[in-house]
Amino acid sequence: MAVLITGSTEGLGYAFARLYATKGKTVLIHGKDPAKLAHAAASLRREYPFADIQPLQQDLAEKDGGAKLADVSGNWDIEVLINNAGIGYTGEAVEIDPKKEADMAQVNIVSMLQLTRILLPKMHAGGIVLNIASTGAFQPGPLIAEYYASKTFVVSYTRALAREWQGRGVIIACLCPGPLRTAFYDKSGLSVPHMAMDPEEAASYALSHLKNGAVIIPDPLSKVLRYVPSRIKEAYVYRAKKKMLRGKKY
Ligand SMILES: NC(=O)c1ccc[n+]([C@@H]2O[C@H](COP(=O)([O-])OP(=O)(O)OC[C@H]3O[C@@H](n4cnc5c(N)ncnc54)[C@H](OP(=O)(O)O)[C@@H]3O)[C@@H](O)[C@H]2O)c1
Numbered sequence: 001m002a003v004l005i006t007g008s009t010e011g012l013g014y015a016f017a018r019l020y021a022t023k024g025k026t027v028l029i030h031g032k033d034p035a036k037l038a039h040a041a042a043s044l045r046r047e048y049p050f051a052d053i054q055p056l057q058q059d060l061a062e063k064d065g066g067a068k069l070a071d072v073s074g075n076w077d078i079e080v081l082i083n084n085a086g087i088g089y090t091g092e093a094v095e096i097d098p099k100k101e102a103d104m105a106q107v108n109i110v111s112m113l114q115l116t117r118i119l120l121p122k123m124h125a126g127g128i129v130l131n132i133a134s135t136g137a138f139q140p141g142p143l144i145a146e147y148y149a150s151k152t153f154v155v156s157y158t159r160a161l162a163r164e165w166q167g168r169g170v171i172i173a174c175l176c177p178g179p180l181r182t183a184f185y186d187k188s189g190l191s192v193p194h195m196a197m198d199p200e201e202a203a204s205y206a207l208s209h210l211k212n213g214a215v216i217i218p219d220p221l222s223k224v225l226r227y228v229p230s231r232i233k234e235a236y237v238y239r240a241k242k243k244m245l246r247g248k249k250y
Contacts, residue, residue: 002026002076006060006069006115007085009033009040011182012132015203016082017044021051028073030056030085060085061103066114078119080128083112083154088147088188090245101146108150116161125169128210131158135178135222139233143241147188151176155215162213173214175206178222190244195221 003020007013009031020027021044029044031037034057041055054076058069086108089100112131120129133154134147141148158174165172179185179196186192197219205218217223225233 001079002028002054002073003080003082004028004030004056004069004073004076004078004115004119005082005084006030006111008082009036011184012177012180012199012203013082013084014040015199016084016207017053018047018200019203019207020080021048021053024048024050026052026054026076028054028056028076028078030058030069032057032059032061060107060111063106064114065106066111067118069111070115070118073119074122077122077124079123079126080130081115081119081123082128082130082132083115084132085111086132086134086150086184088144088184090144090147090189090241092143093145096146104146104150108147109153112154113157120161120165120170120172123170127170129158129161129170129172130206130210131172131174133158133174133176133215135176135217135225136237137176138226139230139237141241142234142238143245144188144237148237159213159215166212171210171212173210173212173216175202175216175218176222177202178217178219190241 003025005013005016008017008029017027017029037055037057041053044053056072058065087104089096131154134151136148137151137155155174162172179193180199181196182199202218206216209216
């Protein structure tokens with residue numbers, strides 16, 4: 001029985017990998033960059049010598065990236081799938097580099113669909129599919145439009161899938177973190193907000209709040225904000241992102 005975590009060379013995915021390695025599981029860690037992947041595998045093996053750590057390299061921005069990763073993972077009996085890999089870009093929607101925009105759709109949405117479609121039907125009772133969305137899923141995100149829209153897709157898809165699979169013994173849930181202290185912000189062209197949560201805390205909260213159909217929000221402020229009218233949050237996001245992006249190129 002193995003745990004597959006996409007995008008687990010750093011950040012939230014790496015935090016999930018550490019938690020499952022503690023349990024002595026076979027953990028299939030994954031990333032795009034071979035050197036980062038080898039480094040993450042070596043660190044996990046050093047920290048958890050009794051866990052079985054298997055690195056799998058695949059660029060999920062490739063057209064059939066998710067399907068290829070699922071095929072390789074077929075060498076193990078997957079009991080947990082965490083669709084965690086995600087990328088985001090900021091700026092006016094029509095000005096984002098079209099290649100980056102296409103990669104985002106492929107990584108955040110298409111690869112999740114491909115992995116789930118292939119691996120979920122093979123899972124036994126007790127299996128888990130955890131899709132990583134964001135609190136950005138709960139309102140439109142001017143100046144980060146496609147990223148927020150991709151996360152709205154993740155939440156909607158996960159809830160629908162959980163309903164379809166109700167009673168079959170597999171838990172299907174999504175995690176919607178607020179800001180996390182990871183490299184994600186830097187890569188998206190933003191700086192990490194002060195109130196960002198440690199990824200270890202978000203991962204551990206998620207695993208202790210798993211139930212079928214759950215939309216898990218790890219930080220208390222975001223739990224409350226979920227119910228603030230979308231129009232108000234949309235205006236706030238626009239102002240905040242504009243301020244963060246002032247003077248930056250995208
Ligand atoms: N950070 C936040 O504030 C925040 C908030 C809410 C939700 N989230 C979500 O949480 C998830 C994890 O985010 P994070 O903050 O941990 O990000 P991160 O630190 O940037 O890590 C991203 C991981 O995804 C992998 N990845 C990126 N592009 C890939 C590609 N094309 N193919 C294969 N793997 C790829 C990276 O591997 P390589 O380095 O090898 O590319 C890395 O392991 C994402 O879905 C993100 O949207 C993050």
